[in-house]
Structures are given as C-alpha cells and as structure tokens.
Amino acid sequence: MKFRNRVLGLLSLLLVITYLDRVCISVAGPRIQQALTIGPIGWGWVTAVFTLSYAIFEIPSGALGDRIGPRKVLTRIVLWWSAFTSITGLVTGLGPLLLVRFFFGMGEAGAFPNAGSTVSRWFPVKERGRAFGIIMMASQFGGAIAPLLVVPIQVQYGWRASFYLFGILGVVWSVLWYGWFRDSPAQIKGIPPAELAQLKGLGAHAHHPFPFCHAIRSVNLWSMLGVACCYVYTYNFFQSWFHTYLVKAHGYSEKDLLLSSLPFIVGGVGNFSGGLASNAAVQKLGLEWGRRAIGIAGLGLSALCTILLMFTHQPLLALALLCLIYGGICFQQPSVFAACLDIGGEYAGTVVGAMNTASQVGSFLSSLAFGYLIDRYRNYTLPFIPMAALLILGFWLWFKVNANEQLIPDRVHSTSLPVPATAT
Numbered sequence: 362m363k364f365r366n367r368v369l370g371l372l373s374l375l376l377v378i379t380y381l382d383r384v385c386i387s388v389a390g391p392r393i394q395q396a397l398t399i400g401p402i403g404w405g406w407v408t409a410v411f412t413l414s415y416a417i418f419e420i421p422s423g424a425l426g427d428r429i430g431p432r433k434v435l436t437r438i439v440l441w442w443s444a445f446t447s448i449t450g451l452v453t454g455l456g457p458l459l460l461v462r463f464f465f466g467m468g469e470a471g472a473f474p475n476a477g478s479t480v481s482r483w484f485p486v487k488e489r490g491r492a493f494g495i496i497m498m499a500s501q502f503g504g505a506i507a508p509l510l511v512v513p514i515q516v517q518y519g520w521r522a523s524f525y526l527f528g529i530l531g532v533v534w535s536v537l538w539y540g541w542f543r544d545s546p547a548q549i550k551g552i553p554p555a556e557l558a559q560l561k562g563l564g565a566h567a568h569h570p571f572p573f574c575h576a577i578r579s580v581n582l583w584s585m586l587g588v589a590c591c592y593v594y595t596y597n598f599f600q601s602w603f604h605t606y607l608v609k610a611h612g613y614s615e616k617d618l619l620l621s622s623l624p625f626i627v628g629g630v631g632n633f634s635g636g637l638a639s640n641a642a643v644q645k646l647g648l649e650w651g652r653r654a655i656g657i658a659g660l661g662l663s664a665l666c667t668i669l670l671m672f673t674h675q676p677l678l679a680l681a682l683l684c685l686i687y688g689g690i691c692f693q694q695p696s697v698f699a700a701c702l703d704i705g706g707e708y709a710g711t712v713v714g715a716m717n718t719a720s721q722v723g724s725f726l727s728s729l730a731f732g733y734l735i736d737r738y739r740n741y742t743l744p745f746i747p748m749a750a751l752l753i754l755g756f757w758l759w760f761k762v763n764a765n766e767q768l769i770p771d772r773v774h775s776t777s778l779p780v781p782a783t784a785t
Contacts, residue, residue, distance in 0.1 A: 363556055364546065364549055364552045364553075364556060365483045365484060365488075365546070365556070367541075368479065368483050368542065369492055369495060369496070371534075371537065371538055371541075371542060372476050372479060372480070372496050372499075373495055373496055373498075373499035374499070374534055375435070375439065375472070375476065375534060375538070376476070376496050376497070376499040376500035376503060377499050377500065377502055377503040377506075378439070378503065378527075378530045378531050378534055379469070379472055379500060379503065380500040380501070380502075380503030380504040380507070380600075380625075381503040381504075381506065381507050381510070381527055381530070382442065382443075382446045382527050382528075382530075382531070383469075383503075383504075383600055384503065384504045384507040384508075384600055384625075385446070385507055385511055385523055385524065385527055386407075386408075386449065386462075387507075387599075387600055387601055387602070387603060387604050387605075388507050388508050388511040388512065388604050388621070389511055389515055389520040389523060389524075390404065390601075390604055390605050391604065391605055391608050392515055392520040393458075393520055394605070396520065397452075397453070397454055397455060397458065399455050399458075400736065401732045401733075401735045401736040402732050402733060402736050403455050403732075404605070404732055405728050405729050405730075405731060405732020405733060406459060406728075406729070406732070407455070407458055407459060407462055408462075408597075408600075408601035408602070408728035408732075409724075409725050409728035409729045410459050410462050410463045410466070411462045411463070411465055411466040412466065412597065412721045412724040412725040412728060413463070413466065413721075413725050414462075414463045414464070414465075414466035414467040414470065415466035415467070415469060415470045415717075415721050415724075416470075416717075416718045416721030416722060416724075416725065417467070417470070417718075418466075418467050418470035418471065419470045419471060419474060419714040419715070419717045419718040419721065420474075420711060420714040420715055420718055421470075421471075421714075422434060422438065422470050422471020422474060422475065422714060423471055423474030423475065423477075423478070423710035423711045423712075423713055423714025423715070423717075424571060424710065424711045424714065425471070426471065426474060426475035426478045426710040427478060427571075427707070427708060427709070427710040427711055430478075430544030431475035431476070431478045431479045431482075431544060431710070432538070432539065432542050432543060432544050433539075434471060434475050435471075435472065435475045435476070435479075435538060436535050436538060436539045438468060438469060438470075438471050438472050438475070439472075439531040439532075439534055439535045439538070440531065440532065440535050441467075441468030441469075442465055442468040442469040442472075442531060443528045443529070443530070443531030443532050443535075444468075444528065445461055445464050445465040445468055445528075446465065446524055446527050446528040446531070447524055447525050447527075447528030447529075448461050448524075448528075449461050449462075449465070449524040450520075450521035450522065450523075450524035450525045451521070470717075471714065473698075473713060473717050474710045474711070474713040474714035474717060475710055476496060477698055477701060477702060477709050477710060477713035478709050478710035478713070479542075480492050480493065480496075480698075480702065480709075481702045481705075481707075481709035481710075482544060482545060482546070483546060486643075486648075486702075486703065487640065487643065487644065488640070489640075489698075489699045489702055489703075490635075490636045490637070490638075490639030490640040490643060490695050490696065490699045491636045491637055491639075491640050491695075492636070493632075493636055493639075493694070493695035493698045493699050494632050494633045494634070494635055494636010494637060494639070494695040495632075495633060495636060496632075497632035497635075497636070497691065497694050497695055497698075498629040498630075498632040498633040498636075499629075500632070501625045501626070501628040501629030501631075501632055501691060502625070502629055503625075504599075504600070504622075504625035504628070505622040505625035505626045505628075505629065506622070507622075507625075508604070508621050508622050509622060510523070511523045514526065571708055571711050572708070572768060572769055575768055575769060576715070576768060579768060580761065581704060581761070581762065581763050581766045582704060582712070582715070582768065584758050584759075584761035584762045585697070585700060585701060585704065585716060585762050586715060586716055586718075586719035587719070587754070587755070587758045588656065588660075588697065588755045588758045588759055588762060589697060589716045589717070589719045589720035589723070590719045590720055590722050590723040590751075590755075591660075591723060591751040591752060591754050591755030591758065592660060592663070592690050592693070592697075592720075592723070592751075592752065592755045593720035593721070593723040593724050593727075594723035594724070594726060594727045594747070594748060594751045595663065595667065595686065595690065595727070595748040595751065595752055596687075596690050596720075596723075596724070597723065597724035597727040597728060598727060598731065598744075598748065599624060599625075599628075599683075599687055601727075601728050601731075602728075602731050602732075603621065603624070603683070604621055606741060607620075607621060607676075607680070609741065610679075610741035611676040611679055611680075612676065613676065620680060623680065623684050624680075624683055624684045624686075624687040624688070625687070627684040627685070627687060627688040627691075628687045628688055628690070628691035629691070630688065631659070631687070631688040631689065631690070631691035631692040631694075632691045632692070632694055632695060634692065635655055635659065635691065635692035635693060635694060635695045635696065636695035638655055638692075639651065639652060639655050639695050639696045639699060642654050642655055647765060648703055648763075648764040648765035649763045649764060649765040649766075651764070652696045652699060652700045652703070652762065652764040653696075653759055653760065653762055653763075653764070655692065655693050655695075655696040656693040656696050656697065656700075656759035656762065657756060657759045657760070658689075658692065658693070659689045659690060659691075659692035659693030659694075659696075660689065660690070660693055660752055660755045660756040660759065661689070661756050662685060662688075662689035662692070663685070663686045663687075663689035663690050663752050664749055664752035664753045664756055666682045666685040666686045666689065667682075667686050667745055667748050667749040667752055668749050669682055670682040670683065670686065670745060671742050671745050671746070671749070693759075697716065698713065698716075699764070700762060700764040701713045701716050703764035703765070703767070704764060704766065704767060704768055705767075705768055706767050706768060706769065708768060712768065723751070727748075730744060730747060731744045
C-alpha cells in the first residue's frame with residue numbers, strides 16, 4: 362500500500378469522528394431543547410456560537426499548521442474538541458451549553474486547514490481532487506451514522522450518554538496520528554524510494570510570511586471565499602437545523618429520524634464522485650476550468666432543488682429534494698478544497714483556514730437566521746429563500762475562480778500543473 366494512502370486513511374477517520382461529534386448535537390437537538398427548555402432563538406444561538414468561535418480560530422490554526430506542521434496541531438485540535446464533546450453531556454442549561462459550544466468550536470477550528478496542509482504535503486496536484494473526495498466522503502459517513510448511533514443510545518440511556526461515548530473516539534485517533542504520522546514524506550521510515558521520488562519536495566515548506574497584501578488584493582481569492590460563504594449557509598442547515606426541521610415541519614417522529622441519514626449518504630456519493638470528476642476535469646480542461654466546471658454544476662443543482670423544495674409539502678419528496686441539495690453541495694466540495702491548495706501553494710493551510718473562516722460567516726448567519734425567522738413567522742419555508750439566493754450567488758462566483766492563478770504568481774512551486782492546450 363502506498364504510504365500516502367495510509368495518510369488518507371487517517372485523515373478519513375478524522376473526518377468521520379469530526380462529523381459524528383458535530384452532527385450528534387443536531388440529532389439530539391429535539392431532546393436537548395425539550396430537556397433544557399430552549400426555544401428556536403436560543404437553539405439558533407447554540408448552533409451559531411460554535412460557528413463563531415470556529416471562524417475566529419480558523420486562520421490562526423491553519424497558519425500554525427503551515428509553520429510547525431499538522432502533526433502537532435491536529436493532535437491538539439482533536440484532543441481539545443473530544444474533551445468538550447464529553448463535557449456537552451454535563452450541561453444543565455442554555456448558558457453552560459453556549460459556553461461549551463464556544464470552546465468546542467475553538468478547539469475544532471483548524472481541523473480542515475491542517476487536513477488540507479497534510480494533503481498539500483503528501484499528494485501531487487493531480488491526486489488532490491480524489492484525495493479530498495475520499496476525505497469529504499468520510500465526513501458524510503460520520504454524518505450518516507450519527508442518527509443510527511445517537512437515536513438508539515439516547516432512547517436507551519438519554520441524550521447525554523452519546524456525548525460521553527463519542528468524546529473517547531478522538532483520543533484514540535490522536536494516539537494513532539501522533540505515533541505514526543510525520544509532516545514530511547521524507548521523515549517516514551520505510552517509505553519506498555519510488556514513492557518518495559513522486560512526493561519529492563512536497564513536505565519541504567519554506568515558511569515564508571503569509572502575503573497579506575497579495576491576499577487582500579486578490580479577486581481570485583475573494584471569489585473563492587465568497588463561494589464558501591454562500592454554499593455553507595445552506596450546508597450548515599444540515600448540521601444544525603435539519604433534524605429539528607423534519608420533526609417540526611414535516612411531522613417526522615424520532616424513529617423516522619433514521620431516514621435523516623439519507624442526505625449524508627447522498628453527500629458521501631457526491632463527495633467521492635466530485636473528487637474523481639475534479640481530477641478528470643483538471644486532466645482534460647486544466648486547473649482553471651477543471652475545478653470551475655465541477656463547482657458550477659454542483660451549486661447549480663443545489664440552487665434548483667432548493668427552489669423546488671419551497672413548493673412541496675410532501676414529506677418524502679421534501680426529503681428527496683433535501684438529499685439532492687446536499688448532494689450537489691458535496692459534489693463541488695472537493696474542488697473547493699483542492700482549489701484552495703492550488704491557489705495557496707505553500708500557504709495551503711492558511712488559505713484553507715481563510716476559506717473556512719468565510720464559510721463559517723455563512724454558517725453563523727444561517728444558524729441565527731433560521732431560528733429568528735421561525736420564531737417571527739412560524740413558517741418553515743421562509744428560511745429557504747435566502748438559501749436559494751446564496752446558492753445562486755455561489756454558482757455565479759465560481760465563474761470568477763481560477764485555480765491556475767496562485768496567490769504569489771511569480772513564485773514557482775513544485776506542485777504546479779501545466780494547463781493543457783485544450784483548456785480555455
């Protein structure tokens with residue numbers, strides 16, 4: 362087995378645990394709201410405070426990974442959020458829950474940027490779409506199995522028990538990661554010379570200061586950040602309000618929530634197929650249109666299905682449309698992360714951190730807007746209007762993203778990929 366596939370396996374396991382912990386609170390949401398007497402606005406803040414702290418610490422955690430390597434940073438991140446996952450089971454009211462969720466978001470910030478930094482150090486450009494497709498598919502697997510695990514646990518032992526249990530998983534992963542992984546392929550003992558030659562130079566980052574002046578003036582980078590903010594506004598709904606929405610808007614029972622795994626299964630298929638499609642498109646069209654075409658297709662489908670969802674009241678049809686919305690978003694996700702690596706070069710972790718910060722702005726607004734709109738109008742269709750609008754905006758912004766344009770255009774990286782003559 363190639364050593365970089367072992368790295369991919371560990372990152373995939375990380376994303377399973379990440380989404381299992383993150384979606385756990387969404388699945389347990391109806392019970393927590395009832396037990397702690399939390400209304401729609403209060404629950405909106407519970408979901409929003411996580412994204413707020415997550416956004417604040419994304420760029421610093423990504424930059425730290427670029428500087429000292431993702432081995433140490435990811436170990437700290439996973440141990441931190443695992444502790445606060447377990448502590449969630451101890452809260453007794455809205456105030457303590459808000460505090461725990463803030464620290465949970467602070468700890469988890471940097472997971473994706475440092476996963477991105479790891480991919481940039483271990484995978485050539487032509488393999489990154491596939492790598493992110495598999496990693497993101499793993500995250501959907503975590504989201505898919507969360508209801509299958511959380512519902513039986515909370516029925517049998519109460520909602521608190523699931524948080525105690527899931528906190529242990531991250532500790533086990535941290536031991537495996539720190540014990541085996543190294544920031545550079547050259548530091549791994551026993552790696553075959555042939556594979557090491559394929560990865561030559563990928564782990565040797567020069568650690569130049571991040572070029573903030575270039576970044577601020579980069580229309581390309583701002584377009585990428587805009588795409589992330591727009592699509593995550595809707596993406597966050599599936600991690601925070603989705604299960605409550607099914608219960609309150611379409612009359613799903615707690616047993617019916619097992620069906621809520623379906624969007625995450627479709628999302629996993631979307632991530633995997635989107636990663637493969639991104640690789641194929643880059644080979645055929647070049648970086649610019651290869652990444653761009655996948656993004657346009659994914660957000661275009663999601664926007665169309667969101668509009669259709671607002672006109673249906675049939676529970677199963679609504680669930681099917683929600684699956685397609687999530688699937689379209691996930692289809693373009695590998696291209697989002699791969700494009701950040703393409704644009705960022707040696708600043709991959711920082712650029713992914715900036716992208717994730719922008720995405721959490723959308724996530725924060727989504728969490729609050731859904732709660733306030735429901736509380737004010739008692740209408741579960743109304744919140745999908747801004748979702749549709751932002752998906753359309755993200756669709757348009759993809760036309761302005763050029764993955765072939767690096768943040769520092771005059772600095773040549775070993776990961777650069779020539780644009781084929783057939784590319785536009």
